[in-house]
Amino acid sequence: MTRAAVRYGVTALVLVAFTTAVLLLAGAPPWDAYRSLAVGAFGSWGRLARVLTVWVPLTLCACGLLYTFRIGLWNIGVEGQVVMGAIGATWALRHPAPSAPVAVAGALAAGVVLGAAWAYAAGLLKTRGGVNEIFAGLGLNFVAQGFVLWLIFGPWKRPGVASMSGTAPFPPELWLPTASWGRVAPVAVALAVVAVAATAALLARTRVGLHLSAVGRNPRAAALFGLSPARNMLLAMALGGGLAGLAGALQVAGVYHRLIPAISSGYGYLGLLVAMLAGYRLAPVPVIALFFAALNVGSIQLPLVLEVDSSLSGVIQGAVVLAVLVVHGWSARRAPEGTP
Template identity: 35%
Template sequence: MRLARELGLILASLALAFGVGALVAQLSGLSPGAVYRELWRGAFGDQYRVFQTLTQATPIMFTSLSFLIAFRAGLFNIGAEGQMYLGAFFGAWAGFTLILPQYLHTVVALLVGALAGALWGFIPGWLRARRGTNEFVSTMMLSYVAIYFTSWLVSPRGPYHGTQWANQTVRILPSAELPRFVRGMQLHWGLVIAGLLCALFWYFLFRTPRGYELRAVGQNPRAAQYAGIDVSRAMILALTLAGALAGLGGAAEILGTHRRFIEFFSPGYGWDGIAGGLIARAHPLAVIPAAVLIGALRAGGMGMDRAGVAPSDFASVLQGIVIFFVVAPELFRIFRRIRRERRVLVHSQP
């Protein structure tokens, strides 16, 4: 029942957003019909495109989970982008430095990436819990720090400048590669890992005491404290997990897709995670379709551009509109509420 209502709400928001998007396209001198047709074709037109959509959705699943886990604890992790960059670099570093057997090497490199991201989540978490530092601002600021720090590491003056022609590291060893499903396609096992993590975090949040504590802190920190929950610990845990998830996503993206760390490699997957977490209404299992939706907008946007019907960035505008309609809880209940309030008013008349 609740599921049906949530689903209906999301679908209504999406329909409304796509309607407004059509209006924007029309006003910009584009043809809405052609735009949506090419968007669909670019995202789901054939097997190759479906794979491209899923490739884009993979890092977004990680970053959406990252945003979500902090959000459930009442915190905002706006810095997934930077945590992802640190995870990506250190994942790559483990991939070209350590000598380990196949598979084990991949696992270790992923964990190193997760650890680097976790550190970048722990710092704002600790600052929030112990010093009251606004985590929204601090995760955002630390995100810039991580992005430019990794950029320096692979710059010509940095220690890991791996190739002459671009600011990137050397290639990771074959033993560290995250295998791909089909030759010639970028889609890799990171997708499966992300899907499993969605399930795992559903279990963690709704079936374990730690997850319960985390949600309790998110709903009412003072009540949680009276109930004997260590609020500081829950906050630090939430942001550390958030960082670890984003870092893991970055490492998976490098080990599976790029096979080396490249500066500024992310087209904004960290930001997409905020959108994904919100569209999923902070439910871990709903992250999977939400991330696929955003991945489809990305892949479809490129298709639109290739077909010449609209710049790929129209997809970002569409995504922004979708979020607006998804985040207003009252929007679809407002008419009912107005009716109810009027009734209350009538009844309270003497």
């Protein structure tokens, strides 16, 4: 057996042991819980449609994060960029448009622009203001969340009474059309697939990807070759923020059809876990995003079936990433120099 196979085996074992221990601690029968997760995610066409609906923002966010990780930036502000994308889309949809498709396209574009702008702001704070991107991004996340609440309870409040249920829903002609077999918008899935393909092409086959890697690996050497680290960082942030903004805009136009306080559902943060688990490479991203989406959707019915909290999905997702980091680090430490 190869070293890598042993590593994956150990990781899986650690993960299952940990999750089972947590389930036993909570007094839930582990086998029933695993079965319930699987059935909850793939038990019917409707469920599968919901999994795909969650897959879209996770994939978009993780793709966007590859640009920033490539250049060595920790874009923790991705969560706020999703939120700003949703705000942009809502703002655009509140304005009259010549036709419904134009309105929706405009909403998605507005989401991309606002998400990119929010990321650009964090990038400027980093390159011009010397503010670490983690804290800049984190701060901007909370500002964006406060902004959403203010909009929902202030200028965009539902006629009559403002509430946590969000703004008034848009008329159905402004909703992204859903598939005949389940509540998933094919346009959203197609956009996520396009984003994966475009990211693959951009990172592997264009000068942009090359420059991002060069600056990420050695900013000083890159600068000697005439590459501006600051400009490339801002580009990476804007690209990542744009995809996160698109994810947020799709949550408004294709899922909730209005702005709600929890519009991002934590998908930005979860996208960070997806990118980390993928080893900051693109190829595994779609599969891992599908796995994470299945866990999220599969856990929704847990409170009803087993009377346990739905946060089990988050426990498993975090435990996978942690197990990979620990086993990977442990194995790298034991490996003699030079072996992968």
